[in-house]
Amino acid sequence: MLEKHCEDDARHMARSPSDAALTSVAEVVGKMTSFLESIGDVDATLEQMCDNLVDAVPGADAAGVTVIRRGRPVTIVVTDGCVRAVDRAQYDADEGPCLEAAATRTPVRVTSGVAAQRYPEFWTRNADTGMRSFLSTPVSVGDERYGALNLYSRSDHGFEHADTSTICVTVVESLLAIARRADDAQRQVDGLRAALESRAVIDQCKGIVMVVLDITDDQAFALIRWRSQETNTPVRLLCRQILADLSAEPLGEGLESTVGTVLMTAHTRVAAGG
Structure with a gap:
Protein backbone atom coordinates (compact mmCIF):
# COMPACT_ATOMS: atom_id res chain seq x y z
CA MET A 1 0.00 0.00 0.00
CA ASP A 184 27.55 52.56 -19.00
CA ALA A 185 31.02 51.17 -19.62
CA GLN A 186 30.58 51.61 -23.37
CA ARG A 187 29.51 55.22 -22.86
CA GLN A 188 32.62 55.81 -20.74
CA VAL A 189 34.79 54.33 -23.48
CA ASP A 190 33.10 56.53 -26.07
CA GLY A 191 33.61 59.56 -23.84
CA LEU A 192 37.28 58.74 -23.36
CA ARG A 193 37.74 58.28 -27.09
CA ALA A 194 36.12 61.66 -27.73
CA ALA A 195 38.35 63.25 -25.09
CA LEU A 196 41.47 61.78 -26.68
CA GLU A 197 40.40 62.98 -30.12
CA SER A 198 39.73 66.42 -28.66
CA ARG A 199 43.17 66.48 -27.02
CA ALA A 200 44.79 65.55 -30.34
CA VAL A 201 43.05 68.44 -32.10
CA ILE A 202 44.11 70.91 -29.41
CA ASP A 203 47.72 69.67 -29.43
CA GLN A 204 47.94 69.96 -33.22
CA CYS A 205 46.58 73.48 -33.17
CA LYS A 206 48.85 74.51 -30.32
CA GLY A 207 51.87 73.06 -32.12
CA ILE A 208 51.18 75.09 -35.26
CA VAL A 209 50.73 78.30 -33.28
CA MET A 210 53.98 77.62 -31.39
CA VAL A 211 56.04 77.07 -34.53
CA VAL A 212 54.58 79.82 -36.70
CA LEU A 213 54.50 82.53 -34.02
CA ASP A 214 57.72 81.31 -32.39
CA ILE A 215 56.31 81.14 -28.88
CA THR A 216 56.35 78.55 -26.08
CA ASP A 217 53.87 75.76 -25.46
CA ASP A 218 52.28 77.63 -22.56
CA GLN A 219 52.08 80.86 -24.52
CA ALA A 220 50.42 79.13 -27.47
CA PHE A 221 47.78 77.53 -25.29
CA ALA A 222 47.23 80.79 -23.39
CA LEU A 223 46.61 82.54 -26.72
CA ILE A 224 44.11 79.89 -27.85
CA ARG A 225 42.38 79.91 -24.47
CA TRP A 226 42.15 83.71 -24.57
CA ARG A 227 40.38 83.59 -27.94
CA SER A 228 38.10 80.86 -26.61
CA GLN A 229 37.10 82.91 -23.57
CA GLU A 230 36.78 86.17 -25.46
CA THR A 231 34.47 84.63 -28.05
CA ASN A 232 32.69 82.15 -25.77
CA THR A 233 33.76 79.31 -28.07
CA PRO A 234 34.83 75.91 -26.68
CA VAL A 235 38.57 75.35 -27.09
CA ARG A 236 38.06 72.06 -28.93
CA LEU A 237 35.73 73.60 -31.52
CA LEU A 238 37.94 76.64 -31.94
CA CYS A 239 41.04 74.49 -32.53
CA ARG A 240 39.20 72.26 -34.98
CA GLN A 241 38.12 75.31 -36.96
CA ILE A 242 41.62 76.79 -36.93
CA LEU A 243 43.05 73.55 -38.34
CA ALA A 244 40.34 73.43 -41.00
CA ASP A 245 40.99 77.05 -41.98
CA LEU A 246 44.75 76.60 -42.20
CA SER A 247 44.44 73.42 -44.26
CA ALA A 248 42.42 75.41 -46.80
CA GLU A 249 44.95 78.27 -46.96
CA PRO A 250 47.98 78.25 -49.30
CA LEU A 251 51.05 78.07 -47.08
CA GLY A 252 53.96 80.31 -47.99
CA GLU A 253 55.08 83.83 -47.25
CA GLY A 254 52.95 85.70 -44.74
CA LEU A 255 52.16 82.52 -42.80
CA GLU A 256 52.46 84.34 -39.48
CA SER A 257 49.89 86.88 -40.62
CA THR A 258 47.60 84.11 -41.88
CA VAL A 259 47.72 82.26 -38.56
CA GLY A 260 47.06 85.49 -36.68
CA THR A 261 44.05 86.27 -38.85
CA VAL A 262 42.66 82.76 -38.49
CA LEU A 263 43.11 82.90 -34.71
CA MET A 264 41.15 86.14 -34.52
CA THR A 265 38.30 85.08 -36.82
CA ALA A 266 37.87 81.30 -36.48
CA HIS A 267 35.11 81.72 -33.89
CA THR A 268 32.84 83.36 -36.47
CA ARG A 269 32.98 80.27 -38.67
CA VAL A 270 32.35 78.00 -35.68
CA ALA A 271 29.22 80.00 -34.92
CA ALA A 272 28.18 79.80 -38.56
CA GLY A 273 28.63 76.04 -38.61
CA GLY A 274 32.00 75.95 -40.36
Whole structure:
Protein backbone atom coordinates (compact mmCIF):
# COMPACT_ATOMS: atom_id res chain seq x y z
CA MET A 1 0.00 0.00 0.00
CA LEU A 2 2.81 2.38 0.93
CA GLU A 3 4.57 1.61 -2.35
CA LYS A 4 1.35 2.36 -4.26
CA HIS A 5 1.00 5.74 -2.53
CA CYS A 6 4.60 6.56 -3.37
CA GLU A 7 4.03 5.64 -7.00
CA ASP A 8 0.88 7.78 -7.10
CA ASP A 9 2.74 10.72 -5.54
CA ALA A 10 5.56 10.34 -8.04
CA ARG A 11 3.12 10.35 -10.96
CA HIS A 12 1.38 13.41 -9.50
CA MET A 13 4.68 15.27 -9.12
CA ALA A 14 5.67 14.41 -12.67
CA ARG A 15 2.44 15.96 -13.92
CA SER A 16 2.61 19.01 -11.60
CA PRO A 17 2.29 22.29 -13.55
CA SER A 18 4.53 24.07 -11.04
CA ASP A 19 7.25 21.44 -11.51
CA ALA A 20 7.05 21.82 -15.27
CA ALA A 21 7.15 25.58 -14.88
CA LEU A 22 10.28 25.44 -12.75
CA THR A 23 11.91 23.18 -15.32
CA SER A 24 11.04 25.73 -17.98
CA VAL A 25 12.56 28.51 -15.89
CA ALA A 26 15.71 26.46 -15.36
CA GLU A 27 16.06 26.13 -19.12
CA VAL A 28 15.67 29.89 -19.51
CA VAL A 29 18.29 30.55 -16.86
CA GLY A 30 20.65 28.23 -18.70
CA LYS A 31 20.14 30.09 -21.95
CA MET A 32 20.53 33.49 -20.34
CA THR A 33 23.67 32.60 -18.42
CA SER A 34 25.51 32.03 -21.68
CA PHE A 35 24.98 35.71 -22.51
CA LEU A 36 27.00 36.92 -19.55
CA GLU A 37 30.30 36.02 -21.16
CA SER A 38 29.56 37.79 -24.41
CA ILE A 39 27.53 40.92 -23.66
CA GLY A 40 28.41 43.40 -26.38
CA ASP A 41 25.29 44.74 -28.03
CA VAL A 42 23.09 45.52 -25.03
CA ASP A 43 19.89 45.91 -27.06
CA ALA A 44 20.45 42.56 -28.77
CA THR A 45 21.06 40.94 -25.38
CA LEU A 46 17.86 42.37 -23.91
CA GLU A 47 15.90 41.32 -26.98
CA GLN A 48 17.13 37.75 -26.67
CA MET A 49 16.25 37.70 -22.98
CA CYS A 50 12.74 38.92 -23.77
CA ASP A 51 12.36 36.23 -26.43
CA ASN A 52 13.32 33.61 -23.86
CA LEU A 53 10.81 35.01 -21.39
CA VAL A 54 7.99 34.78 -23.91
CA ASP A 55 8.91 31.14 -24.46
CA ALA A 56 9.01 30.38 -20.73
CA VAL A 57 6.15 32.31 -19.13
CA PRO A 58 2.72 30.71 -19.59
CA GLY A 59 0.33 33.07 -21.36
CA ALA A 60 2.98 35.51 -22.58
CA ASP A 61 2.67 36.47 -26.25
CA ALA A 62 5.15 39.36 -26.32
CA ALA A 63 7.60 41.25 -24.16
CA GLY A 64 9.42 44.55 -24.06
CA VAL A 65 11.56 46.81 -21.91
CA THR A 66 10.69 50.38 -20.98
CA VAL A 67 13.39 52.68 -19.60
CA ILE A 68 13.05 56.13 -18.08
CA ARG A 69 15.35 58.61 -19.79
CA ARG A 70 15.37 62.22 -18.67
CA GLY A 71 12.01 61.68 -17.03
CA ARG A 72 10.39 60.19 -20.14
CA PRO A 73 9.52 56.54 -20.84
CA VAL A 74 11.16 54.99 -23.89
CA THR A 75 10.70 51.50 -25.32
CA ILE A 76 14.12 50.07 -26.14
CA VAL A 77 13.39 46.40 -26.85
CA VAL A 78 10.36 44.55 -28.23
CA THR A 79 9.69 40.99 -29.35
CA ASP A 80 6.67 41.93 -31.45
CA GLY A 81 5.76 45.09 -33.34
CA CYS A 82 2.48 45.43 -31.44
CA VAL A 83 4.43 46.04 -28.22
CA ARG A 84 5.40 49.52 -29.40
CA ALA A 85 1.74 50.26 -30.06
CA VAL A 86 0.78 49.13 -26.55
CA ASP A 87 3.57 51.17 -25.00
CA ARG A 88 2.72 54.22 -27.09
CA ALA A 89 -0.87 53.97 -25.85
CA GLN A 90 0.44 54.03 -22.28
CA TYR A 91 2.85 56.90 -22.87
CA ASP A 92 0.24 59.02 -24.64
CA ALA A 93 -2.34 58.35 -21.94
CA ASP A 94 0.26 58.81 -19.19
CA GLU A 95 -1.09 55.70 -17.48
CA GLY A 96 -0.80 51.95 -17.74
CA PRO A 97 0.82 48.92 -16.11
CA CYS A 98 4.41 49.56 -17.19
CA LEU A 99 4.31 53.19 -16.06
CA GLU A 100 2.77 52.19 -12.74
CA ALA A 101 5.41 49.51 -12.18
CA ALA A 102 8.23 51.92 -12.98
CA ALA A 103 6.78 54.67 -10.78
CA THR A 104 5.87 52.55 -7.74
CA ARG A 105 8.67 49.98 -8.01
CA THR A 106 6.13 47.21 -7.50
CA PRO A 107 4.99 44.49 -9.92
CA VAL A 108 1.69 45.15 -11.69
CA ARG A 109 -0.41 42.25 -13.02
CA VAL A 110 -3.77 43.15 -14.56
CA THR A 111 -6.45 41.33 -16.49
CA SER A 112 -8.46 43.00 -19.24
CA GLY A 113 -11.28 43.89 -16.83
CA VAL A 114 -8.94 45.46 -14.29
CA ALA A 115 -7.01 47.34 -16.97
CA ALA A 116 -10.20 48.84 -18.40
CA GLN A 117 -11.21 50.16 -14.98
CA ARG A 118 -7.80 51.25 -13.70
CA TYR A 119 -6.48 52.82 -16.91
CA PRO A 120 -9.55 53.89 -18.94
CA GLU A 121 -7.73 56.22 -21.34
CA PHE A 122 -4.97 53.70 -21.99
CA TRP A 123 -7.51 50.93 -22.49
CA THR A 124 -9.34 52.97 -25.12
CA ARG A 125 -6.10 53.71 -26.98
CA ASN A 126 -5.03 50.07 -26.65
CA ALA A 127 -8.18 48.67 -28.28
CA ASP A 128 -6.59 47.77 -31.62
CA THR A 129 -3.36 46.18 -30.35
CA GLY A 130 -4.86 42.80 -29.45
CA MET A 131 -3.14 42.68 -26.05
CA ARG A 132 -5.58 42.02 -23.20
CA SER A 133 -3.61 41.36 -20.02
CA PHE A 134 -0.28 42.58 -18.70
CA LEU A 135 2.51 41.81 -16.26
CA SER A 136 5.00 44.60 -15.61
CA THR A 137 7.88 44.39 -13.17
CA PRO A 138 10.06 47.34 -12.15
CA VAL A 139 13.72 47.17 -13.05
CA SER A 140 16.23 49.06 -10.91
CA VAL A 141 20.01 49.26 -10.77
CA GLY A 142 20.97 50.00 -7.18
CA ASP A 143 18.84 52.91 -6.01
CA GLU A 144 18.33 54.19 -9.54
CA ARG A 145 14.93 53.62 -11.12
CA TYR A 146 15.54 52.22 -14.56
CA GLY A 147 12.13 51.28 -15.97
CA ALA A 148 10.05 48.14 -16.34
CA LEU A 149 10.11 44.74 -17.96
CA ASN A 150 6.73 44.13 -19.58
CA LEU A 151 4.94 40.94 -20.61
CA TYR A 152 1.82 41.04 -22.79
CA SER A 153 -0.90 38.47 -23.41
CA ARG A 154 -3.73 38.27 -25.92
CA SER A 155 -5.76 36.38 -23.32
CA ASP A 156 -8.02 38.18 -20.84
CA HIS A 157 -6.34 36.24 -18.01
CA GLY A 158 -2.92 35.64 -19.44
CA PHE A 159 -0.75 35.45 -16.33
CA GLU A 160 -2.22 32.96 -13.91
CA HIS A 161 1.17 31.42 -13.09
CA ALA A 162 2.51 34.45 -11.25
CA ASP A 163 5.20 32.49 -9.40
CA THR A 164 6.81 31.37 -12.62
CA SER A 165 6.73 34.90 -13.96
CA THR A 166 8.28 36.28 -10.80
CA ILE A 167 11.15 33.81 -10.99
CA CYS A 168 11.83 34.66 -14.62
CA VAL A 169 11.61 38.38 -13.97
CA THR A 170 14.08 38.10 -11.10
CA VAL A 171 16.57 36.42 -13.39
CA VAL A 172 16.10 39.02 -16.10
CA GLU A 173 16.38 41.90 -13.63
CA SER A 174 19.82 40.73 -12.56
CA LEU A 175 20.91 40.41 -16.18
CA LEU A 176 19.49 43.82 -16.99
CA ALA A 177 21.70 45.25 -14.25
CA ILE A 178 24.72 43.66 -15.91
CA ALA A 179 23.61 44.92 -19.31
CA ARG A 180 23.14 48.41 -17.88
CA ARG A 181 26.66 48.37 -16.48
CA ALA A 182 27.96 47.21 -19.86
CA ASP A 183 26.08 50.07 -21.49
CA ASP A 184 27.55 52.56 -19.00
CA ALA A 185 31.02 51.17 -19.62
CA GLN A 186 30.58 51.61 -23.37
CA ARG A 187 29.51 55.22 -22.86
CA GLN A 188 32.62 55.81 -20.74
CA VAL A 189 34.79 54.33 -23.48
CA ASP A 190 33.10 56.53 -26.07
CA GLY A 191 33.61 59.56 -23.84
CA LEU A 192 37.28 58.74 -23.36
CA ARG A 193 37.74 58.28 -27.09
CA ALA A 194 36.12 61.66 -27.73
CA ALA A 195 38.35 63.25 -25.09
CA LEU A 196 41.47 61.78 -26.68
CA GLU A 197 40.40 62.98 -30.12
CA SER A 198 39.73 66.42 -28.66
CA ARG A 199 43.17 66.48 -27.02
CA ALA A 200 44.79 65.55 -30.34
CA VAL A 201 43.05 68.44 -32.10
CA ILE A 202 44.11 70.91 -29.41
CA ASP A 203 47.72 69.67 -29.43
CA GLN A 204 47.94 69.96 -33.22
CA CYS A 205 46.58 73.48 -33.17
CA LYS A 206 48.85 74.51 -30.32
CA GLY A 207 51.87 73.06 -32.12
CA ILE A 208 51.18 75.09 -35.26
CA VAL A 209 50.73 78.30 -33.28
CA MET A 210 53.98 77.62 -31.39
CA VAL A 211 56.04 77.07 -34.53
CA VAL A 212 54.58 79.82 -36.70
CA LEU A 213 54.50 82.53 -34.02
CA ASP A 214 57.72 81.31 -32.39
CA ILE A 215 56.31 81.14 -28.88
CA THR A 216 56.35 78.55 -26.08
CA ASP A 217 53.87 75.76 -25.46
CA ASP A 218 52.28 77.63 -22.56
CA GLN A 219 52.08 80.86 -24.52
CA ALA A 220 50.42 79.13 -27.47
CA PHE A 221 47.78 77.53 -25.29
CA ALA A 222 47.23 80.79 -23.39
CA LEU A 223 46.61 82.54 -26.72
CA ILE A 224 44.11 79.89 -27.85
CA ARG A 225 42.38 79.91 -24.47
CA TRP A 226 42.15 83.71 -24.57
CA ARG A 227 40.38 83.59 -27.94
CA SER A 228 38.10 80.86 -26.61
CA GLN A 229 37.10 82.91 -23.57
CA GLU A 230 36.78 86.17 -25.46
CA THR A 231 34.47 84.63 -28.05
CA ASN A 232 32.69 82.15 -25.77
CA THR A 233 33.76 79.31 -28.07
CA PRO A 234 34.83 75.91 -26.68
CA VAL A 235 38.57 75.35 -27.09
CA ARG A 236 38.06 72.06 -28.93
CA LEU A 237 35.73 73.60 -31.52
CA LEU A 238 37.94 76.64 -31.94
CA CYS A 239 41.04 74.49 -32.53
CA ARG A 240 39.20 72.26 -34.98
CA GLN A 241 38.12 75.31 -36.96
CA ILE A 242 41.62 76.79 -36.93
CA LEU A 243 43.05 73.55 -38.34
CA ALA A 244 40.34 73.43 -41.00
CA ASP A 245 40.99 77.05 -41.98
CA LEU A 246 44.75 76.60 -42.20
CA SER A 247 44.44 73.42 -44.26
CA ALA A 248 42.42 75.41 -46.80
CA GLU A 249 44.95 78.27 -46.96
CA PRO A 250 47.98 78.25 -49.30
CA LEU A 251 51.05 78.07 -47.08
CA GLY A 252 53.96 80.31 -47.99
CA GLU A 253 55.08 83.83 -47.25
CA GLY A 254 52.95 85.70 -44.74
CA LEU A 255 52.16 82.52 -42.80
CA GLU A 256 52.46 84.34 -39.48
CA SER A 257 49.89 86.88 -40.62
CA THR A 258 47.60 84.11 -41.88
CA VAL A 259 47.72 82.26 -38.56
CA GLY A 260 47.06 85.49 -36.68
CA THR A 261 44.05 86.27 -38.85
CA VAL A 262 42.66 82.76 -38.49
CA LEU A 263 43.11 82.90 -34.71
CA MET A 264 41.15 86.14 -34.52
CA THR A 265 38.30 85.08 -36.82
CA ALA A 266 37.87 81.30 -36.48
CA HIS A 267 35.11 81.72 -33.89
CA THR A 268 32.84 83.36 -36.47
CA ARG A 269 32.98 80.27 -38.67
CA VAL A 270 32.35 78.00 -35.68
CA ALA A 271 29.22 80.00 -34.92
CA ALA A 272 28.18 79.80 -38.56
CA GLY A 273 28.63 76.04 -38.61
CA GLY A 274 32.00 75.95 -40.36
